[in-house]
Amino acid sequence: MKKALLLYLFFSFSCLFLSTDVYAQATIKGNVTDNNQQAVVGVNIVLESSGAGTVSDVNGNYELKNVPVGENVISFSFVGFKSETRIVQVEASSGVIQLDLLMEEDAEMMEEFVVVGYGTQRKRELVGNVEKLVSKDIREVNVGGGFEAALQGKAPGVQITSGSGAAGGHAVVRIRGTSSISAGGDPLYVIDGIPLSNDAFILGERGGLNNNPLSSINPDDIESIDVLKDAAAAAIYGSRGANGVIIITTKKGKTGKPSINFSTKYGISRPTRVLDVLNTDQWLQIQQEAWENSGNVGRFELPNGLSYEDIEGIDTDWIDKVIQTGFQQEQNLSFNGGNRFIKAYLGGTYSNSESFLRGNNFERYSGRVNLDITPIKRLQFSISSSVSRGLRDKSEQAWSGGLGWAQSTALPIYPVYKNDFNPAGSAYSEEQEYYNLYGNPIAQLELTDLKTREIRFLNNLRLSYRPVDRLTLAVQGNYDFSDIGDYRFEDEMWTTTTDISKAWLFNIRNFSSTGTAEWQAVANNKHKLTILAGTEYQNYDRETLYLEANFLDRHFYEYDEFRDFIDTLAYNGEESYQFFSLFGRLNYSLKDKYFAQVVFRRDASSKFGSNNRWGNFPSVGLGYIVSEEDFWFLPKVNYFKLKASFGITGNSNIPWTEQYATFDFNQNPGLFDSGLSYNGGDTEVQRKFSNPDLKWEVVRTIDVGADIGVWQDRLTASIAYYHKITSDALLQEFMSASSGLEELQLYRNVGRIRNQGIEFQISTKNISQLNFTWSTDFNISANRNMVLDVGNATPDALDGGFGDTRVLEGYPLGVNYIVPFSHVDPESGRPVYLDRDGNETFTYSPATMRQVTGDIHPDFIGSLTNNFRLKNFDLGFMFYYSIGGQIYDDAAKRHLGVVTPDWNMRPEMFDRWQQDGDVSEYPRLVNSMTEWGGSGNEWQNNHTLWLYDASFVRLRYVQLGYNIPFRNSKVFDNVRLYGRANNVLTFTRFPGWDPEIARDRVNDQERNVGGTSVTYLTPPQEKSFYVGANFRF
Amino acid sequence: MMIKQLHKYQLLAALSILFCGLCLSSCGEDFLSTVPDNASTIEEQLNTKEDARKFLNAAYDALSFGNVYGGQFALVSELMADGIDGQNLDGDWNAHYTRSTGIFVGTTRNMMHDGFKAVARANNVLRRLDAISDMSETEKSQFEGEAKFIRAMIHFDLLRFFAQPYGYSSDNSHLGIAIRTTFSTDLVNRSSVADVYAQVISDLESAESLLPANNGNYADQYAAKALLAQVYFQMNDFGQAFAYADEVISNSGNTFDDDHRAKYGFGNTNELIFSLVSTDIGQDNSNGEFRNYFRIDPSTNSASVLSSESIFNASTLDPNDLRGLNWFNQPGEQIFCEKFRIDSIYANPVIHLTEMYFIRAESALENGDTESAVNDLNMIRDRAGLTSLSASASSGQVLQTIRDDRRIELYFENDRLHELKRIAVHDSPDMVIRGADWDCPGMVCQIPDNELTGNPDMEPNPEAGC
Structure with missing residues (x-):
């Protein structure tokens, strides 16, 4: 590149001598291109001596007239590119001097660009609400985890509830509140243009865990994450944009000196908190008191016929037996380099993260190749391909076992093995046999084995061609393939019959293709028009296979030939749907200060009923940089922009079979018997009726906002207000049990929901010295949610699963x-x-x-981050807070409620009523709620004694880094060392495990209505400490 | 002006992309219509005799569900009465045991829903019967009869769990359950107990006339008659109860087993008037739940359902009583029922001849025919290895013996709770069942939330426990 420039300069210089004409002034003209040989439009070209300037046109051409004779400094600047200056010697005889320039993209400045779906926009031109995170915010946030964690606290209005401490756990992501009841509330994830398949419930709640499909994506490969929050931004995704869109862009190769990056992290994991439960003495005391209070005499009768002699000396700390210090590591190696023909990013990673839960581990290998090939000018191929393999060793949690059992059904008076009993007692056995099999978490850990293996390919091929400068045509084909196997093996000692091997196998083929045409025009350097038109098709197919065998002594997955058994053992399932879309976007800017955008998308989907096949999703937005006006009267405010938009987006996260009447067939004998045959004959059942009117949910959003920059952006702030109305909200309407329909809940478009809120963020550079900087970021957002209409649904019709959260008209969604x-x-x-x-x-x-009595939504969420840099050291920490809302502890009714001999309890229980006049937190101890006038089912003891304030403030991380200064090192360009601690401190009034809860759920409605506010023996978040190093060669 | 700068071919290229898109959109419906394999219409699915058999099989299959006759009905009828040791109970079972079911009880949800699944499946056959082409009128009658039998059976039993018994109010106007005679999502409120009985009887009378005398493993006319005997007996209508029980005993072709346990085993019984078939194919077992209730957990040496001492003592009172062998009991160990543990696969004996003898005996006695009553009773007593009751025994003594033997013989067979309530209505208004008045609110199961939720007008039962 330098050579070329020299050549140009040489050429200009020689002109000097060859020229015979005489001018007093010269004209400098040329063409500005980028690394891709593409014209750079709108570059500011300034003659430093006079301040005179011009802007490159749509072809990248410019012309600077009246350049005086002598040495002239000319600067080229454009957002997103490195500024360049050139010195041009102008002689009287110069005439026209040609000065072409190749401008290099500036990665640092890329923050000013946002990815908006099928293209990018300068942040300045944006009329919608988009938040951006870049690589450095993402890659160091955890060890071997998912990228979602990086978003927490960084984007106002985005509520991220990190997955529980289970390795590779799922986070719950909600953008600007919950706008659906029964339909999925998760945002759409798009990675390099691929709309991802993302089903957290694919493995159900098996083992007390949900799956996290996003954990297959390596955070180190991510260049940026853009969160599209409002309709102006998300309407381009039409019927899938209503919950917001999270666009992930992976790293691309860059021209210039090739670089190799190696990063490594090592860390440990512990629970944020360990709950206290009763020891043997305490447990016996509580039981004895309840026993006597319930009218019994003598000593409390021990469960399972145990005698007091048997349990002498036994005091098992079950929680301690199932938690550990998890060891975690992650290694990343990547290459980045390229020239004008080919640019490449190659990356590989290995991570292995143990959680603090015994038997729980997540191992991930992944590799990525991103190539951009420019064989001829104006034509570019991009190939982006990644493969990852995740292997998750799982230990069951919550209701299903593990830590859940350790704090509940595993009593302190129970030993792990029968021969731990007192040898003088009758329960003692010489054999090393487990005691109380189905409540013994150690027996479960050792006799069952759960693994999930997920292999995922993400591929796309993009071809873009610019027949002329202003037009870009692009076609892209995407293939997102997942092969997921969930395996379970139960030892014969566990089943008490035979070894049982089970496998749930999923094969997901998610294909999509996009064709776009983008046309740009600039006129008089005042008008800029960009028109995008495109079409997209997506086909999603999922096959499900369930296998079960009792003649294998290992996991199915250890058998390559297991498919031989499929004929006799398999149970098949499928899921398939398509989307076809047309879309367009028009952006117009006037004088680079008035901006308008119109978006239109038209979607058809096989998920929609035959009476409602097509949906239209328009949006319109306006932006105005007031500070650019001549009349602007606040000189210290260098930037002030107003934005407003309105748009319609949709939510089509509905099960694919919902519009149809469906039937269950059972061919007998035949495939795996579902238990539905009768008298040796076939059976058939109609599950439900059809609903040809079924359609997407409609969300209408108004968004207004302002961005401000003061003192040359030493202080920047933005504020936004939004108002979203969901209509035709999907409700799983409840039929009476006596209808006898197999599915009592049927999807209907009947609800209306409102979300409105304010988001505010401010960033300041408090100190900005050469050797010391201090910056602060603060954000806060408040969402108010109200259910406006649920048709005829009674409160219990729309429930959030266990924990008694409901949907009632006139209240927030989830009370x-x-x-x-x-x-x-x-x-x-x-x-x-x-x-x-x-x-x-x-x-x-x-x-x-x-x-x-309360609701699941926090009143305010946000974060406060401080970053310091002293010479080569940097220190950052973030407090994340969530204020308001309630947590219902669904296990507290057992931990602190009726005393039954099958559960352990918590020491807070000692604050109970004992005699007349006692003022206590908990009532008199009894064995059955019937003594309190309630039901004999202790599980029905749901009331506000177990309802807690959900507020918490958490020191999410503290990170200290050191960049080793290598001057002229032959080996390293850069070495960075850092240490980080996550979830160091938590301030909360919630007395349970952890106020930040992402519990296992069975479907979207439970996630929406129960939110992250009901806990049931849910494992806490992890507290992790790790050190890392990044090397660039 | 800007358009002017745009060359013709650029415009063409852009337009052609849009055009392709529009093309696809107009013909796009084809590749958007992925229909699930299991999506269809009833018109396509239920057209032939073979189809109708499949749909009706599914209704029988629902009867055999663990939440219906496959276990739960039998369990709950004992839990709420006097046959279970409640020491180790918790959760839903304890709610039944303590007669305090609320609206969120899993067992009642499942009983209501799975029970009515059988009704809905039967109703779905009934609505398509006219459209079936390859069936004779006789065959249609048979299918109609089977469907109505199933419908009546579920209505009768759910009514007994979810409403106060027949005779609780003088005109039986107290709330019963929803009557479902169509396959639909319609909201249906609870009918009075009188109306539900009327519906049950009308369905059974219709079934009785439509069904053949012999119908293989499916319901035949004697199944309908036997159920009518049960229904009238529950109503304390001894004339009708006697007549139907007598007709079944005389004409059904079923004969009395020599071994009282034969009907709980595989293949060696001739007592089954209506049973739910079990085959060894896959999981096609109509008694799965029974095995779960009485399976011994080897790590703690205990079964889930333990029997009360009173039922154990009653059946071991006479050391010669062969029915005493029905219990697992070792010194110091817990007591639980063993009669369902003989074979792993056997037909679920929903209505059998022994019960018809009990009904005929007690009805005869009520009708003044003590001799017949003693004869019937002695057949059962002889088989149990007990001394026969003398023909000269007082009617009070005969009545008590019938009821005592019935309790032992029909233990855990969905009988005890309903029988106690019948007796209370008939002659013991002050009856107390294990510490609770027979007619207190908690003695009926609360209507579960899945029945209340979809219908704002559905009335729950009073909730004041017992």
Whole structure:
């Protein structure tokens, strides 16, 4: 490149001597191109001596007239590119001097560009609401985890609830509140133009865990993440944009000196908190007291016929037995380099992260190749391809076992093995046999084995061609393939019959193709028009296979030939849907200060009923940089922009079979028997009726906002207000059980929901010295959610799974609909409840007394981040906060409620009523709720005593880094060392494990309605400490 | 002006892309219509006799579900009465045991839903019967009869769990359950107990006339008659109960087994008037739940369902009583029922001849025919290895013996709770069942949330426990 420039200069210089004409002034003209041989439009070209300037046109051509004789400094600048200056010697005889320039993209400045779906826009021109994260914010956030974690606290209005401490766990992501009840509330993820398949419920809630399909993406490969929050930004994704869109762009090769990056991380993981449960003495004391209070005499009768002699000396700390210090590591190696013909990014990673849960580990290998090939001018091929293999060793959690059992059904009086009992007792056995098999988490860990193996290919091929300068035609083909196997092996000692091997196999082929045409025009350097038109087709296919065998002694996945058994053992399932779309976007800017955008998308999908095949999704947005006006009166405010937009987006996260009447067939004998045959004959059942009117949810969003920059951007801030109305919201309407329909819940478009909120963020550079900088970022967002209409649905029709969260008209989506607990009666020790009129009563009747007592949504979420840099050291830390809302601890009714001999309890229980006049937190200890006027089912003891303030402030991370200064090193360009601690401190009033909850769920409605506000033995988040080093060669 | 700068071919290229898109959109419906394999219409699915058999098989299959006759009905009828040791119970079972089911009880949800699945499946056959081309009128009658039998059976039993018994109010106007005679999503409120009985009887009378005398493993006319005997007996209508029980005993062709346990085993019984078939294919077992209830967990040496001492003592009172062998009991160990553990696969004996003898005996006694009553009772007692009751025994003594033997003989067979309530209505208004008045609110199961939720007008039962 330098050579070329020299040549140009030489040429200009020689002109000097060859020229015979005489001018007093000269003209400098030329063409500006980028690394891809593409014209750079809108480059500012300034003659430094006079300040006179011009701008390159759509072909990258410019002409600078009246350049005086002498040495002239000319500067070229354009956002996103490195600024260049050139010195041009102008002689009287110069005439026209040709000065072409190749401008290099500036990675640092790329932040000013945002990816908006099928293209990029300068942030300045943006009329929608988009947040951007770049590589450096993403790659160091955890060890071997998913990239979602990086978003937490970084984007106002985006609520990220990190997955529980289980390795590779799923996070719950909600952008600007929850706008759906029964349909999926997750945003659309698009990686390099590929709309990702992302089904957290593909493995159900098996083992007390949901799957995290995003964990197959290596955060180190990510160049940037753009979060499209409002309709102006997301309408280009039409019927899938309503929950927001998260666009992931992977690293691309760059021209220039090739570089090799190696990064390594090592760390450990512990739970953020360990819950206290009773030891043997405490447990026996509580049981004895309840035993006597319930009218029994003598010593409390131990469960399972155990005698006191048997359990002498036994005090098992089960929680300690199932948690550990997890060891984690991650290694990344990547190459980046290229020339004008080919640019490449190659990356490979290995990570292995153990969680603090015994038996839980996530190992990931992944590799990526991104190539950009420019064989001839104006033509570019891009190939982007990655493969990853994740292997997750799972230990069951929550209701399903593991840590869940360790704090509940595994009693301190139970030993792990029968021969741990007192040898003098009758329960003692010489054999090393597990005691209490189905409540013993160690037996479960050792006799069952759960693995999930996920192989994922993400590929795309893009061909773009510019027949002329202003037009870009592009076609892109995408293939997203996942092969997921969930395996389970149960030892014969566990099943007490035979070894059982099970496998749930999924094969997902998600194909999509896009064709776009983008046309740009600039006129008079004032008008700039960009028109994008495109079409997209997506075909998603999933095959499911379930296998079960009792004649293997290992996992299915250890058998290559297991497919031989398929005929006799398999149970098949499928999922398939298509989308076909047309879309267009028009951007117009006037004088680079007035901006307008119109977006239109038209979607058809096989998921929609035959009466509603096509949906239209328009949006319009305006932007205005007021500070560019001549009348601008605040000189210190260098940037002030106003934005407003309106648009319609849709949510089509509905199961693919919902529009049809479906039938269950059972051919008998035949494939795996579903238990539905009768009398040796076939059966057939109609599951439900068809609904040809089924359609997407419609979300209308208004967004207004302002961006401000003060003191040359020493302080930047932005504020946004949004108002979203979901109509035709999908509800799983409940049919009466007596209808006898197989599926009592049918999807109907009947609901209306409103979300409105304010987002504010401010960034300041408090100190900005050469050797010391200090910057602060703060953001806060408040979302208010209200259900406007749910048709005829009764409160229990739309539930959030366990924990009694419900949807009621006139309330936020997801309220705690339970009986209010008032206090413990000091006279009798009985719990006192409140009826619907607020009167105190001993009666406990959920059928008539439940009311709205709280909601699942925080009032405010946000973060405060500080970053310091002293010479080569940097220090950063972030507090993340979530204020308001309620947590319902669904396990507290057992940990702190009725005393039964099959559960362990918590020491807070000692604050119970014992005698007349006692003022206590918990009532008199009893064995059955019937003694308190309730149901004999202790699981129905749901009331506000277990409802807690969900607020918390968490020191999400502290990170200290050091960039070793290598001057003129032959080996290293850069070496960075850092140490980081995640979830170091948590401030909360919630007495359970952890206030940040992403519990296992069975479907989208449970996630929407139960939110992240119900916990049931859910493992806490991890506290992790790690050190890392990045090397660039 | 800008358009002017645009060359013709640029415009063409751009337009052609759009055009392709539009083309695809107009013909796009084809590649958008992925229909699931299991999506169809009833018109396509239920057209032939073979189809109808499949759909009706599914209704029988629903009867055999673990939440219906496959276990739960039998369990709950004992839990709420006096046959279970409640010491180790928790959760839903304890709610039944303590007669305090709320609206969120899994067992009642499943009983209601799975029970009505059988009704809906039967109704779906009924609505398509006219459209079936390859069936004779006789065959259609038979299918109609089977469907109505299934419908009646479920309505009768769910009514007994979810409503106060027949005779609780003088005109039986107290709330029963929803009557479902169509396959639909319609909201249906609860009918009175009188209306539900009327519907049950009308379906059974219709079934009785439509069904053949012998119908293989499916319901035949004697199944309908036997169920009518049960229904009338529950209503304390001893004339009708006697007549139907007598007709079944005399004409059904079923004969009394020599071994009282034969009907709980595989293949060696001739007592089954209506049973749910089990085959050894896959999981096609109508008794799966029974095995779960009484399976011994080797790590703790305990079964999930333990029997009460009172039922154990009653059946071991006479050391010669062969029915005493029905219990697993070792000194210091827990007591649980063994009669369902003989074979792993056997037909679920929903209505059998022994029960018809009990009905005929007690009805005869009520009708004044003590001699017949004693004869019937002695058949059962002889088989159990007990001394025969003397023909001169007082009617009170005969009545008590019938009821005592019935309790032992029909233990865990979906009988005890309903029988106690029938007796209370008939002659013991002050009856107390394990500490609770027979007619207190908790003695009926609360209507579960899955029945209340979809219908804002559906009334729950009163919730005041017992």
